[in-house]
Amino acid sequence: MAPHQTTQGGFGPGTYVDTAFTPVPKECRRLLHYFASITSQFTKDDALLDSVDFVGGDLPIIPGPLKAQAMSAVLHAMCGIVGKEISAMKGIDTGKITINTDQAGMYPASASLVSINSQKPNDMALDPAILAAATNLEHGALMKNPMHLRAWSIYPTKDAKVWYQIMSNLDAPGFLKAYGMDSEAPVKTNDEAYELMKAEFSQYSAGELETKNIEHGFCGQTCYTPQQWRETLMGKRLAGHPIFNVSRARATPDLPPVPFPCTPNDKRPLAGIKVVELARVIAAPALGAVLSSFGAEVVKVESPDLPDPNALQMTLTAGKYTCPLDLNREEDRLRLHKLIEGADVVVQAFRRRSLERKGFGLEDILQMANKRGKGVVYLDLTCYGPDGTYSERPGFQQIADAASGCSYVCGKAYGFEEGVSALPSLPVADMLTGAAGALDVMLALRERAQHGGSYHCDAALTAIDTIQLKPEFGLYSPEIVKKIQDVHRFAPMTPDLHVSDLLFVVIRAWAETTDVLKRKDFFSHFVESPFGKDHIILAPLVRYENAEVSPCWKHSPVPYCQHPEVQWAS
Structure with a gap:
């Protein structure tokens, strides 16, 4: 495989920019072979890799220099390939795999690509019927008022050219109290809230903010350049782990292989596999949604006392059961x-x-698996990775973006002054870590079926961000970033904006400049759902030539805590 040609420093220290533009479908093929070459459990068979057909437009539809769209397509293609291998173990031929790269560009926006009763997300908050169907686990943690929302923004510090990602950990009152601020301060707009907090946070150095947040149990992160992150102890520690981190658990006896279940009425690759999802917000629920689309029976376990953004139950619970349990x-x-x-x-x-x-x-x-005599797959999804000084710190997608250098790079690409950082336009780290984690699980299940044993997987938000900044991956050049902007005319993306603000910026631009939101083949349509009629969400990306094996969801998204008495179907 020929080295990928880049030049250094185009978007600041530690960045690598492509010397020439490659159309998205062709770039996906290159990256698929690259990921295959660095993943020990993944196939190296060129014929199998070439069974994937990437189709779509040449130019990305996501703003900025990151190749998130191509990575989205490749991760799902890898899931599709492992699903093809699993199907072959059951005597089923999936045929070729097709991935539409434009739909893959929409995947990071999945949480907001929903329509119910012909209403879009920004309308649904006004619909009493939809509100009545939703289970309120948000508890005002994020959207209660402007102070809550802007407690998730990037702020300048007293250090010259150093910005910091503030995060309230879904506890804005407690977080702001630690800084002497009132979460009920009488501000009327998001801009007023941002300026009020900016005046406070800019009195601290990045190091002082870091220390204060650690002392109070909150997350937060200095916006590093890619080079600065690679030079940290945590960055070096994370770099020592594979991006797809699957290992046979050592503390297990020689448990026998576990064949994939025979399910005559469901030929999807993971039909009959049972998954417990212990998670909230986006990344792991996205992982569970991928597994569910491949046929797994997924039970999402939720605490009725922990906040979780309400809008996500309208998309990321597709095909699942949702069970309230207070541990x-x-x-x-x-x-x-x-x-x-x-x-x-x-x-x-x-x-x-x-x-x-x-x-x-x-x-x-693992002890439970040993006792029953049947191996298990256990996946940890974290912000910073499996070990090291930050491994037990809380974190969200925005924290990974700040740590890895992605926010810094986006700020440079959008033309801000040195150090000013801005989030990537979509929850890329969340959704792509979900897809990568689903691949980990599928690889582990295939290994269990072939060799027995139990398996431990690790997926990390920051790892998914950092690999997009490596020279083998490359960034789009400033000229291509401008071309994408000229085509789609995205509104400004600034340090104060929350990911929900940015989602609507991107989706509004797509509605005005492309036909992707009108492509019926890109969406799953449920005539009825607990939320109303005509519930529409983004469809699974993997399409097999053998349609009855293709990923799909057997039922619509469901409200949180919908199935208190849930039991396994078989």
């Missing part, structure tokens, strides 16, 4: 224990080791 209650811990006893996969996305205190850490689940 502070012995009765609910026993119910979760029973669910896991029948599960093939456990996905957890809370702070590393936090579930150990409840009896559901990795070693606890």
